[in-house]
């Protein structure tokens with residue numbers, strides 16, 4: 001289906017979760033060296049691209065608190081135009097369904113889908129590898145969404161070894177806080193010395209999330225949501241939070257847990273996906 005996408009199509013930008021996330025060290029530029037496994041979810045923002053007669057990039061759906069020029073879709077479109085010299089324009093509309101500052105990578109995924117879509121629609125012809133390089137200038141989380149397959153990631157999250165996690169059902173809780181990623185990474189109490197493992201040594205259920213301790217202290221709602229989830233098994237925070245998840249063997253079991261959610265908590269049931277919905281798009 002990916003190759004039938006055109007100017008009239010909705011372009012999906014799925015969420016991700018980090019099945020584990022270890023912080024190994026810090027680079028001189030302040031970015032952290034990580035090991036993590038990314039799994040996509042079947043929850044997604046939907047992006048629309050409209051062609052224009054001029055070469056302007058316009059955003060039809062500005063997000064609360066985010067100036068259009070700062071929106072990751074606009075930044076991605078401009079970065080692609082600058083890298084290719086393409087003079088075509090686009091109006092971008094985002095049907096925002098993923099929580100912002102939730103650790104589900106929504107903004108990064110929007111940026112990746114914009115790069116994939118406009119590269120295709122404008123006929124730029126850049127390779128996925130080149131799009132990943134451009135994506136990395138926008139955010140450490142952008143390249144995985146262009147890579148398109150679940151992967152064990154290293155470096156700052158941009159060096160990939162493909163892995164095959166089970167496509168379990170998940171209950172994802174969305175605490176009522178937006179966590180700025182930089183707040184977690186800059187905390188002096190963050191442990192940055194977890195030993196590396198070989199990608200081949202990873203197995204489902206391995207490790208934990210080194211960012212969780214800091215996020216739980218700064219945002220007690222994250223701790224409260226994790227505590228509630230633990231009654232169903234192992235509960236983890238995704239990325240730098242605030243969202244937390246637990247896995248279930250069946251959709252029915254995940255729905256049963258969702259039905260028991262206290263009134264002051266929000267969540268959704270979703271399925272893990274090893275393949276990004278645009279993984280088969282010809283670039």
Ligand SMILES: C[C@@](CO)(OP(=O)(O)O)[C@H](O)COP(=O)(O)OP(=O)(O)OC[C@H]1O[C@@H](n2ccc(N)nc2=O)[C@H](O)[C@@H]1O
Nearest residue numbers: 030031032103104105139140141156181182185239240241
């Ligand atoms: C933590 C992760 C795990 O997947 O996910 P999220 O919680 O954002 O979804 C990512 O590494 C986040 O990637 P992303 O959200 O693209 O981060 P960026 O915009 O590049 O960086 C935001 C800030 O986080 C810090 N940062 C980010 C990534 C990294 N490997 N080391 C860092 O120290 C830097 O201070 C940077 O200024």
Ligand SMILES: Nc1ncnc2c1ncn2[C@@H]1O[C@H](COP(=O)(O)OP(=O)(O)O)[C@@H](O)[C@H]1O
Nearest residue numbers: 071072073100101102103104105106107108110
């Ligand atoms: N298209 C976008 N969608 C979401 N957030 C965006 C977007 N463009 C810019 N941002 C900014 O990026 C921040 C974090 O984005 P997001 O990727 O959703 O975080 P996280 O990966 O932690 O969920 C938001 O709080 C917002 O300020």
